[in-house]
Amino acid sequence: MDSLDPARPLLFQPLEIRGLTLKNRLVVPPMVHYRAGPGSTCDTFHIVHLGRFALGGFGLVFVEATAVEEIGLINEHDLGIWNDAQVQSFKPLIAFMKSEKTAIGIQLAHGGRKSSSQRAIDGMGPLTPQEIAAGARMWQPVGPTSEPVAKGWLTPRQLTTEECKAMVRTWGAAARRAVDAGFDAIEIHTAHGYLLASFLSPVSNTRNDRYGGDREGRMRLPLEIAEAVRREMPQTMPLFVRVSAVDGAQDGWNLDDTVVFARELKARGVDVIDCSSGGISGSATAAQVPRGLGFQVPFAERVRKEVGIPTMAVGIILEARQAEAILQNKQADLIAVGRQAQFNPNIAQHWAHDLGINQKFEDWPPEFGWWLEKRIRTIEGFATPTGIVRRGE
Numbered sequence: 140m141d142s143l144d145p146a147r148p149l150l151f152q153p154l155e156i157r158g159l160t161l162k163n164r165l166v167v168p169p170m171v172h173y174r175a176g177p178g179s180t181c182d183t184f185h186i187v188h189l190g191r192f193a194l195g196g197f198g199l200v201f202v203e204a205t206a207v208e209e210i211g212l213i214n215e216h217d218l219g220i221w222n223d224a225q226v227q228s229f230k231p232l233i234a235f236m237k238s239e240k241t242a243i244g245i246q247l248a249h250g251g252r253k254s255s256s257q258r259a260i261d262g263m264g265p266l267t268p269q270e271i272a273a274g275a276r277m278w279q280p281v282g283p284t285s286e287p288v289a290k291g292w293l294t295p296r297q298l299t300t301e302e303c304k305a306m307v308r309t310w311g312a313a314a315r316r317a318v319d320a321g322f323d324a325i326e327i328h329t330a331h332g333y334l335l336a337s338f339l340s341p342v343s344n345t346r347n348d349r350y351g352g353d354r355e356g357r358m359r360l361p362l363e364i365a366e367a368v369r370r371e372m373p374q375t376m377p378l379f380v381r382v383s384a385v386d387g388a389q390d391g392w393n394l395d396d397t398v399v400f401a402r403e404l405k406a407r408g409v410d411v412i413d414c415s416s417g418g419i420s421g422s423a424t425a426a427q428v429p430r431g432l433g434f435q436v437p438f439a440e441r442v443r444k445e446v447g448i449p450t451m452a453v454g455i456i457l458e459a460r461q462a463e464a465i466l467q468n469k470q471a472d473l474i475a476v477g478r479q480a481q482f483n484p485n486i487a488q489h490w491a492h493d494l495g496i497n498q499k500f501e502d503w504p505p506e507f508g509w510w511l512e513k514r515i516r517t518i519e520g521f522a523t524p525t526g527i528v529r530r531g532e
């Protein structure tokens with residue numbers, strides 16, 4: 140880890156993970172937006188959308204859940220990384236992020252039983268007959284079993300043992316493509332009920348071959364995939380794994396299971412555990428885990444303490460002081476900010492002001508910062524209908 144500058148809050152200290160140095164500890168987590176270009180490629184939308192977070196001061200930004208194979212698309216409008224055209228399509232985005240000194244990662248994903256489902260804005264459930272009649276693309280998903288996620292969802296085809304082995308190669312190939320594209324980091328999506336989460340959880344994995352049964356069997360496919368992905372990555376490149384730390388379902392995957400899983404991931408060269416939760420049955424947002432301020436932070440804390448691996452906290456982290464306290468209390472090493480960043484893409488810059496640094500806009504892109512400093516010098520002390528203008532507010 141870099142030597143720390145005591146004058147700066149932890150949130151804005153650099154963090155070194157393998158060969159990657161993040162300029163601060165604020166991360167944009169993966170967030171699907173259903174705006175892929177033709178052929179599941181990265182298009183102008185993603186450059187503009189994710190580019191705002193680079194200009195807004197984040198240390199690391201993740202590209203949304205990106206399918207490792209076509210039938211693993213959660214929705215037809217998601218991104219993919221199973222062919223060379225897709226690899227090429229990410230390059231302008233990656234070049235822009237790097238030019239702004241923001242690291243760029245990609246979340247590799249497979250929808251499993253939840254592939255070919257609705258966009259969040261349409262309900263995040265199974266496609267309706269009306270949507271299919273209107274032309275929504277539908278295909279048969281795959282999963283650990285042929286049981287659907289819940290009533291009304293598509294009936295998946297159960298992967299054979301041989302197909303599970305092939306799945307490991309599919310993820311390895313996607314990781315190789317992510318490396319070729321020039322990403323700084325990779326995250327494996329093992330959360331929210333998608334393919335790898337559905338192998339981990341006893342709720343959905345009722346197989347009796349080597350990829351099912353007890354916890355060791357259920358962890359086998361995600362762990363073999365972690366090994367395959369790590370093998371394709373340079374030694375210097377960090378590997379994150381996003382977990383659903385708890386299913387929130389009765390007799391489901393729980394935090395003890397996550398601690399064991401994280402230990403195994405660490406042994407395979409995983410660098411950061413990104414602690415999310417839920418989603419095993421129903422939509423990814425099904426509120427099986429009660430929501431509250433920083434409700435998933437205790438998951439990140441326990442994994443960090445018991446496994447001795449860096450963690451990323453995510454979920455309803457709303458303010459700079461809240462985020463800084465999580466780091467100061469050693470509950471996590473990185474802070475991911477999802478919807479607050481959608482709400483205000485400059486939030487990393489604003490949080491620096493809130494914590495008393497960057498008062499002269501020195502960390503803003505200079506073309507903005509110079510003008511913002513000139514602006515505040517002009518308007519500081521002005522009385523507006525809501526009060527007196529002050530620097531840093």
Ligand SMILES: Cc1cc2nc3c(=O)[nH]c(=O)nc-3n(C[C@H](O)[C@H](O)[C@H](O)COP(=O)(O)O)c2cc1C
Binds near residue numbers: 169172246328453477
């Ligand atoms: C628009 C949107 C899309 C999301 N897409 C993904 C995704 O692609 N992969 C994933 O693991 N989580 C996804 N999530 C979950 C977020 O990464 C994050 O964990 C969640 O929003 C909680 O953090 P927040 O309270 O800061 O928003 C998504 C959330 C939102 C709001």
